[in-house]
Amino acid sequence: MxxxxxxxxxxxxxxxxxxxxxxxxDASGKQLQCGKIVTPCGNAFTCSTNCSNGGVxxxxxxxxxxxMSLTTEQHSWECGTLYQQCNxxxxxxxxxxxxxxxxxxxxxxxxxxxxxKWDCIGQSKWAFLAVGKECGSVTDNCGNDVDxxxxxxxxxxxxxxxxxxxxxxxxxxxxxxxxxxxxxxxVQFGANQGLCPGATDRCLSHKCCTPKTRADFxxxxxxxxxxxxxxxxxxxxxxxATSFFxxxxxxxxxxxxxxxxxxxxxxxxxxxxxxLAHGLMANAxxxxxxxxxxxxxxxxxxxxxxxxxxxxxxVKDGYAWEDLLSSASLTKGKKYRIVMSVHRGQKxxxxxxxxYGTTLSNSFHNKFASFKGLVQANNAEVYPxxxxxETGRGVGTVSFKxxxxxxxxxGLWTCHANHSCTVKSKTLTGSVTLxxxxxxxxxxxxxxxxIEPSQDGLQLQEEEExxxxxxxxxxxxxxxxxxxxxLSEEEKQHAHEKYxxxxxxxxxxxxxxxxxxxxxxxxxxxxxxxxxxxxGSLLDADELALPDLTQDA
Numbered sequence: 001m002x003x004x005x006x007x008x009x010x011x012x013x014x015x016x017x018x019x020x021x022x023x024x025x026d027a028s029g030k031q032l033q034c035g036k037i038v039t040p041c042g043n044a045f046t047c048s049t050n051c052s053n054g055g056v057x058x059x060x061x062x063x064x065x066x067x068m069s070l071t072t073e074q075h076s077w078e079c080g081t082l083y084q085q086c087n088x089x090x091x092x093x094x095x096x097x098x099x100x101x102x103x104x105x106x107x108x109x110x111x112x113x114x115x116x117k118w119d120c121i122g123q124s125k126w127a128f129l130a131v132g133k134e135c136g137s138v139t140d141n142c143g144n145d146v147d148x149x150x151x152x153x154x155x156x157x158x159x160x161x162x163x164x165x166x167x168x169x170x171x172x173x174x175x176x177x178x179x180x181x182x183x184x185x186x187v188q189f190g191a192n193q194g195l196c197p198g199a200t201d202r203c204l205s206h207k208c209c210t211p212k213t214r215a216d217f218x219x220x221x222x223x224x225x226x227x228x229x230x231x232x233x234x235x236x237x238x239x240x241a242t243s244f245f246x247x248x249x250x251x252x253x254x255x256x257x258x259x260x261x262x263x264x265x266x267x268x269x270x271x272x273x274x275x276l277a278h279g280l281m282a283n284a285x286x287x288x289x290x291x292x293x294x295x296x297x298x299x300x301x302x303x304x305x306x307x308x309x310x311x312x313x314x315v316k317d318g319y320a321w322e323d324l325l326s327s328a329s330l331t332k333g334k335k336y337r338i339v340m341s342v343h344r345g346q347k348x349x350x351x352x353x354x355x356y357g358t359t360l361s362n363s364f365h366n367k368f369a370s371f372k373g374l375v376q377a378n379n380a381e382v383y384p385x386x387x388x389x390e391t392g393r394g395v396g397t398v399s400f401k402x403x404x405x406x407x408x409x410x411g412l413w414t415c416h417a418n419h420s421c422t423v424k425s426k427t428l429t430g431s432v433t434l435x436x437x438x439x440x441x442x443x444x445x446x447x448x449x450x451i452e453p454s455q456d457g458l459q460l461q462e463e464e465e466x467x468x469x470x471x472x473x474x475x476x477x478x479x480x481x482x483x484x485x486x487l488s489e490e491e492k493q494h495a496h497e498k499y500x501x502x503x504x505x506x507x508x509x510x511x512x513x514x515x516x517x518x519x520x521x522x523x524x525x526x527x528x529x530x531x532x533x534x535x536g537s538l539l540d541a542d543e544l545a546l547p548d549l550t551q552d553a
Contacts, residue, residue, distance in 0.1 A: 032089040035060045058096050061088050077101040079113035110141050133161040155182030176203035202230045223407035223415035232325050236419050237407025241274045247363045248318025249351040249396030252282045259378040262339030263394045265369035273328045275401040277319035278309045278340050281349050287311050287320045288347035291340050295328055298335040301383040304328040319399050337375050338398045339384045354392045363395050368402050
């Protein structure tokens with residue numbers, strides 16, 4: 001095949017002669033050609049694609065094919081193919097691929113037959129995004145509805161498959177704070193980057209508000225609170241609030257946890273909480289970082305108040321304090337949790353020290369609440385979940401302040417609507433039991449307030465000795481130190497009368513004892529000398545009264 005002659009033979013063998021028909025039917029009228037035809041000779045004409053006599057159009061020729069015999073399954077196909085032996089117009093056999101099915105023709109150019117069903121891979125929303133269609137819904141080339149992307153901005157409107165955003169407008173008199181414009185921008189109000197000019201100003205509804213202070217109210221107010229005009233209140237108390245804990249934390253090695261850490265209490269009385277505190281690390285004079293301290297109702301799991309404490313928070317007695325914007329009311333018998341936010345590795349370490357017995361009971365004011373134990377929760381900013389409280393631990397981690405009698409102070413005080421304090425009235429009757437000292441004093445918690453007459457009336461003095469005597473039958477009425485100084489004139493008079501009665505009873509007892517002793521001495525002195533002796537033994541008065549058994553009857 002490498003010789004020139006061989007190439008000439010090859011060229012000859014590859015030569016074919018094509019026919020050049022110029023019409024669709026033969027002389028007898030039988031259709032031979034179909035479809036659009038262009039012959040090698042240049043003839044071009046169009047014939048029907050539906051061949052007569054049931055022929056099949058293939059390669060522009062009408063083929064004669066036998067009737068197809070389909071199975072039951074093939075009859076159910078939507079699409080598919082099978083092979084068939086057919087004859088061309090010249091009677092030559094050729095193998096054809098026949099398309100069958102309930103929809104033998106594809107619905108579109110993108111459809112293909114897969115497992116005897118028409119399938120189509122349409123465009124994704126990303127493909128439409130590439131051509132500039134961002135939002136809304138469209139129909140792809142396969143006839144499927146395609147949901148495009150949602151518009152990202154609050155104020156976006158989908159217009160012709162484009163996200164169009166119109167920024168929000170705000171009142172011209174807004175002078176503090178910031179607000180999103182709905183199109184991804186933050187608009188700061190005022191000339192000071194959203195801040196109010198005054199150090200104590202508050203931003204309320206994007207308006208700067210200067211809160212009132214104590215100096216703006218009557219200097220004679222003694223209790224309660226007044227609105228400061230800026231969403232908070234001004235305390236009118238004549239007595240400061242009292243911290244729940246009496247001690248501070250001293251052993252503070254821990255900073256290993258994240259979440260919230262604090263205490264659970266059970267209120268011993270109805271009370272008003274005004275401030276929350278974060279315990280300082282041992283030997284620290286302020287906090288190193290910032291933290292949130294919050295107060296929660298255990299039953300409802302509702303947050304009653306929170307503060308942010310930090311390096312600039314006022315420090316007292318080992319705690320960093322901040323006032324609640326609005327005081328929280330606690331109900332007797334209910335349980336509450338006070339927790340601080342913590343994170344692993346923080347600089348402000350805290351205690352895990354355990355306390356027991358009187359050391360624990362003396363660490364807090366039980367007149368406010370009982371201490372239930374340490375709360376340690378892994379969650380943050382929501383209700384601190386901890387089903388196992390560690391009794392005796394957590395003292396000093398956090399604390400809170402209680403305003404007694406709405407700021408009048410501890411004792412028998414009442415705060416009135418006009419913000420004045422008066423002593424509560426108590427009528428002492430025979431059914432009430434007081435604890436009296438030997439000199440008529442009323443006592444509680446080891447203190448002794450003595451009631452003694454003087455030119456100026458009755459005075460209350462503190463002494464050290466304590467001897468308690470019940471003066472009347474009935475229930476015990478206990479008075480605090482401050483309550484002792486708040487007795488009404490009627491109560492003082494009653495106490496003075498009881499004091500005088502006690503002194504008189506005491507004197508009578510002393511006199512009766514002296515009289516008895518004197519009578520016994522007189523009786524003994526009047527006996528003969530020999531009656532005092534029996535066989536040389538000295539007898540006492542009782543022995544002298546016995547019969548003398550040494551004498552004959």
